[in-house]
Amino acid sequence: NAGVMQNPRHLVRRRGQEARLRCSPMKGHSHVYWYRQLPEEGLKFMVYLQKENIIDESGMPKERFSAEFPKEGPSILRIQQVVRGDSAAYFCASSPPGGLIHNEQFFGPGTRLTVL
Amino acid sequence: DAKTTQPNSMESNEEEPVHLPCNHSTISGTDYIHWYRQLPSQGPEYVIHGLTSNVNNRMASLAIAEDRKSSTLILHRATLRDAAVYYCIPTGGTSYGKLTFGQGTILTVHP
Helix, strand or coil: CCCCEEECCEEEECCCCCEEEEEECCCCCCEEEEEEECCCCCEEEEEEEECCEEEECCCCCCCCEEEECCCCCCEEEEECCCCHHHCEEEEEEEECCCCCCCCCCEECCCEEEEEC | CCCCECCCEEEEECCCCEEEEEECCCCCCCCEEEEEEECCCCCEEEEEEECCCCEECCCCEEEECCCCCEEEEEECCCCHHHCEEEEEEEECHHHCCCCCCCCCEEEEEEC
């Protein structure tokens, strides 16, 4: 069973461009989470999605950031008009359906975004 | 979310046991205690979780205080691969689906 896959692993964008980060959850997992780790800082929750639904987006910046998890295909974290402060490692995690407080989250290797 | 307090860093020698403490005095009665770790340049990795009773798995043991205000992650024989940042995370209540990572404990393992 393949783990959580994220691509690209490294992404370089110039200021003002768009960044699209993809996450394929583990097989059978219907919950996806995105976290961000800024340089020298801790991991921060961004958004929690189930298929076609955003459940909790309390950690998402109000502007330029959006996330989706369509019925088919990977989850996408989209950052429009990137700025240097968006440079960070973005991690995706997935968990199976069921009791959330019991289920461990399986993390991907992350996408390291660098904004020039 | 319950607040946690962990030492900033700890050191151990290879093959020796390591006890990583965590205080979570504001934990609610229904919160589980999860531990994750993050190896350098990797995503976090689940280690163990528990509610009230001590728990064991192939990676570690979790000792939970009777009043649940603190817990200790025990690595029975540290290896170099155990060098990581260890996070103690109470989960439950309104945090369903969300892990709130604190600063964690940086564990250094010496050969």
